[in-house]
Amino acid sequence: EDQVTQSPEAxxxxxxxxxxxxxxxxxxxLRGLFWYRQDPGKGPEFLFTLYSAGEEKxxxxxxxxxxxxxxxxxxxxxxxxxxxxxxxAVQALLGQKVTFGTGTKLQVIP
Amino acid sequence: xxxxxxxxxxxxxxxxxxxxxxCAQDMxHEYMSWYRQDPGMGLRLIxxxxxxxxxxxxxxxxxxxxxRSTTEDFPLRLLSAAPSQTSVYFCASTQSDGLPLHFGNGxxxxxx
Numbered sequence: 368e369d370q371v372t373q374s375p376e377a378x379x380x381x382x383x384x385x386x387x388x389x390x391x392x393x394x395x396x397l398r399g400l401f402w403y404r405q406d407p408g409k410g411p412e413f414l415f416t417l418y419s420a421g422e423e424k425x426x427x428x429x430x431x432x433x434x435x436x437x438x439x440x441x442x443x444x445x446x447x448x449x450x451x452x453x454x455x456a457v458q459a460l461l462g463q464k465v466t467f468g469t470g471t472k473l474q475v476i477p
Numbered sequence: 478x479x480x481x482x483x484x485x486x487x488x489x490x491x492x493x494x495x496x497x498x499x500c501a502q503d504m505x506h507e508y509m510s511w512y513r514q515d516p517g518m519g520l521r522l523i524x525x526x527x528x529x530x531x532x533x534x535x536x537x538x539x540x541x542x543x544x545r546s547t548t549e550d551f552p553l554r555l556l557s558a559a560p561s562q563t564s565v566y567f568c569a570s571t572q573s574d575g576l577p578l579h580f581g582n583g584x585x586x587x588x589x
Contacts, residue, residue: 401578410581464522469519
């Protein structure tokens with residue numbers, strides 16, 4: 368069974384303090400790994416898709432990386448507007464099911 | 478271009494009542510799905526559809542029913558609401574496998 372574990376559950380950073388969020392996964396053949404951002408009262412918003420180990424994607428202060436067992440979401444010099452819950456999800460090669468982790472709640476303090 | 482639209486945003490039901498959560502997308506996506514989100518449990522798949530006339534069960538299908546008569550719409554029916562169905566429900570769609578899901582803004586359901 369596909370599994371996704373995210374750590375830490377919650378992270379509090381000072382503005383400008385860089386850090387990383389972890390997503391460990393097990394899947395029977397990876398079709399894609401997805402990162403989403405979710406603000407309170409909203410649906411998840413797509414950030415990145417990674418398809419193979421070694422791949423990296425960047426968007427503003429966010430950078431996502433992928434190995435065969437885990438993915439990292441690096442946040443460089445975060446701002447208060449980066450505060451949100453970040454979700455990781457995987458899709459296996461066989462079937463359409465997407466399995467989500469429970470998320471990391473990030474709070475960036477001014 | 479509205480994306481994925483869910484109605485209502487909030488709903489309170491009494492145990493045993495039935496209702497339908499509406500979901501519509503205007504992106505011509507073939508794949509649509511329903512998730513529930515509960516604290517500490519992540520998003521869990523309820524039902525999904527790979528095209529009009531085709532539906533299948535996800536991880537937690539009991540107590541829910543779906544149909545897909547058009548590409549645009551994918552309603553979720555609660556047959557007899559129970560307190561365990563108190564949750565936030567999200568509808569999502571995508572064009573095909575390997576592409577990211579597009580989510581609606583959810584329906585917060587409380588069953589008393």
